[in-house]
Amino acid sequence: SQKIEQNSEALNIQEGKTATLTCNYTNYSPAYLQWYRQDPGRGPVFLLLIRENEKEKRKERLKVTFDTTLKQSLFHITASQPADSATYLCALNRPLFSGGYNKLIFGAGTRLAVHP
Amino acid sequence: SQTIHQWPATLVQPVGSPLSLECTVEGTSNPNLYWYRQAAGRGLQLLFYSVGIGQISSEVPQNLSASRPQDRQFILSSKKLLLSDSGFYLCACQEGEVQPQHFGDGTRLSIL
Numbered sequence: 695s696q697k698i699e700q701n702s703e704a705l706n707i708q709e710g711k712t713a714t715l716t717c718n719y720t721n722y723s724p725a726y727l728q729w730y731r732q733d734p735g736r737g738p739v740f741l742l743l744i745r746e747n748e749k750e751k752r753k754e755r756l757k758v759t760f761d762t763t764l765k766q767s768l769f770h771i772t773a774s775q776p777a778d779s780a781t782y783l784c785a786l787n788r789p790l791f792s793g794g795y796n797k798l799i800f801g802a803g804t805r806l807a808v809h810p
Numbered sequence: 811s812q813t814i815h816q817w818p819a820t821l822v823q824p825v826g827s828p829l830s831l832e833c834t835v836e837g838t839s840n841p842n843l844y845w846y847r848q849a850a851g852r853g854l855q856l857l858f859y860s861v862g863i864g865q866i867s868s869e870v871p872q873n874l875s876a877s878r879p880q881d882r883q884f885i886l887s888s889k890k891l892l893l894s895d896s897g898f899y900l901c902a903c904q905e906g907e908v909q910p911q912h913f914g915d916g917t918r919l920s921i922l
Contacts, residue, residue, distance in 0.1 A: 696854040698853070698912075726908055730816060737814075737900050737913030738854075745908070749868075783853070797869075 696721040698801035700784055706807045707774055715769040715804045717784030723762040724786035729769050732781045732803065741782075742769075774808045781805045812837045816914035822915040824922055829874075829888040831917050833901030841903040843884040845876055846913065855912070860884060880916050896921045 697720040704718070707713050730738035743768070743776045744751045744760045751758045757770040771778050781803040790796045813836040816828060835841055842861055846854040856869045858876035866876050873892050877885045884901055898918050902911040 702851070728910060735916070735918070737902075737915050738911075740912065743908070743910060785911075789895035797856060797859060800846075802851060802853040 696724075696786065696788070696799055698759045698786060698799055700782075700785060700801040702802060702804070704805040704807055707807055709775060709810050711774055712769040713774045713778065713806055713808070715782050715784075715806065717767040717801055719765050719786055723765065724788075726768050726787055727758075727760055728785045728798065729756075729758055729767075729772065730783040730785060730800075733784055738783055738800075764777070771806075774806075776808045776810055779806055779808050811914045812841070812903055812905070814901055814903055814912055814914035816899075818917060819915065819921075819922045822828055822920045822922060823891050825893055828889050828920070829891050829895070829898055831886040831888070831901075831919075833884040833886075833914055834882055835884075835903045838903065838905055839883070841879060843878060844902040844904070845884065846888050846900040846902065848900060848916075850888055854900065858886070891921050893921050895919065 697772040699718040725741055728743045729741045730779055731741055732738040742751050742758045744758045746775040755772045759768045785798040815834045831890055844859045845857040847857055848854050858868055860878045861868050863878055863881055881893050896919055897917050901914045902915045904911045
């Protein structure tokens with residue numbers, strides 16, 4: 695079955711630096727991959743979606759890459775700010791041939807702490 | 811855009827008591843609806859999903875059930891809660907394929 699690996703250790707960086715978070719998967723390549731932000735005690739908030747035929751997607755200070763050969767997605771936050779501190783979740787869709795209906799598999803997330 | 815309402819925000823229940831968590835959605839019609847449970851430091855575990863009124867699919871065998879009595883209402887229930895039912899329960903909606911999921915702010919359920 696599909697497994698998603700995100701670094702369970704918190705990532706601590708200095709304000710203004712670029713944060714890079716990793717999402718690795720082990721089995722089939724998903725048709726698309728999504729990144730979410732989750733603050734403590736809140737539901738996840740969607741950030742970016744990237745399809746299997748896209749190498750890179752950007753939105754303001756955020757950038758996502760998707761490498762189906764490496765089975766990996768990288769999530770970058772440039773010019774990071776303390777307000778970017780949160781847990782970031784990676785999610786992959788299940789392929790339709792499994793009988794699933796547009797379901798997502800979520801990683802456990804990586805906690806990012808940006809220090810002033 | 812969609813807004814997902816979940817209540818209550820926190821709930822403390824004794825073992826063996828019943829449960830009813832409600833989720834309502836605004837700003838969309840005929841969405842796919844999902845119930846997830848999130849344990850501390852863990853990923854979201856999909857419990858149930860629904861593609862329409864009265865249509866419920868269960869992902870894992872468990873002590874819980876779900877119902878969708880109206881297009882934008884999704885209910886998570888249990889007749890008798892177990893200690894293992896503790897967790898953070900999240901409702902989500904999605905408008906179609908290759909679309910993001912939008913989440914409510916969850917219910918923190920503690921079983922004593």
